[in-house]
Amino acid sequence: MPEPLSERQVDALSADADRFIAELDEEAYLHYAGLKETYDLAPIYERYAELTKLETALALGASLDGGRRTRELWRFSCEGYLGSIVREEAERVAELEATLQATLDGEEVPYRMLRPRIANEDDRATRERLERARNELTEEHLNELHLRAADRMHREATRLGAPSYTELYRGFGFQLDALADQCRRFLDSTERLWEETGDRFFRTRIGLGLGEVERWDVARIWRGAAWDAAFPKERMVPALEATLADLGVDLRAQENVHLDLEERPTKDPRAFCAPIEIPERVILVIKPQGGPDDWRALFHEAGHTEHFAHTSPSLSVEERRLGDNAVTEGWAILLEHLTIDPVWLERRLDFPRPYEFAAEGAAQLLWLVRRYCAKLLYEVEFHAAPDVTAMRSRYVELLGGALKVAPSDTDYLADIDDGFYASKYLRAWAFETQLRSYLRERFGNAWFTRREAGSLLRELWAEGQRYTADELLREVSGEAIELDAVTDRIREALAAA
């Protein structure tokens, strides 16, 4: 049993964590914004090796005092340790994903381009061949590495003092069982709704019913190319600026927010937020492409950006950088969902058929939430399984059962988020839905045009991640987080179309 740490030692580790995360975020920004070709994590990990050592994680575990701060730092150190244990496999996977290619009619398609190609491919037979090529590459080259990483993480979780990886997270305060119960209830209560809504949605987008759609059709359906004209790329940033202005936030005047709009050849096309210093230096990186998905991504990342940029500098490192990520995901989703809000679409864009688009957005949300419910149930079992290879058929059973579209069993290892991140999204969807209901009740359906709503948001953003999503919601509306709230919101959007 390691000795508990002194307060001064905990403070030093906390300060190290602050710098460590800042350097990781800076490196990610430089690489993905196309400013730096290589992505050099190893030297950063080496500089802060102390933080992610087994002894440090165990010593922090021995120093738990019932307070949230030490618990968050302990979790951070455990996750860093587990990450360092599988870094070799993770790097090899990233390298293979970047270099593997499928050959299709004599043409080489890079592994990472297969999904985007499927999303933009009209011919169904070609989509099927692209998807099958992807599944084969995953099975043949990546699964061995994924398997080794999962086995190592599971073994090392026991060295961190928990009987299993799942138990380790219960120890971090993750309410996995209560959430799993909510997921089971949600899957049950929306089963019929999904069968009807999914069928209608798939027919609208692609002319195939729920029983006919296969996994290679899904990315094409999601792409929603028919709506591209309503979401032009030139209007993305102006629409964001105008929306924030209504809430009392002048994006261009925010000194701690940097907008990176520059075109660079190797810039990642997907918007992202790099909160390098919270709140002093938050970067919103965008390479506008246009189309409904790109708009969603921009507004999502802008939600993270405003949350971090408004976080009070007087909070501790743990309250600014760690804590419950369902909070920042909730703020991100609140802005993201404006792009499927018919009232916003009407006011902010001269949008054709906003209620129809909103209903399609609701169908998509229902798929996503059902998918994550199934994922969480799967991951809870997976991370406690004595032999994870036995989970292959369970993956198809749980995901296919929820979605009525069978996934490929080759994804049973790769389709897992580290650290039960699925639980953060699930709670964020509920948090956002309930908060939005509160905002609509208090400020009207056009709440996002009201300065007072903006003042309330800024006040809540200032709390950083000091409180959990549950605590924050209870403070605002007196409610507990409830996944069922999402069902009501989906039904409302579907009924209005």
Ligand SMILES: [Zn+2]
């Ligand atoms: Zn996010």
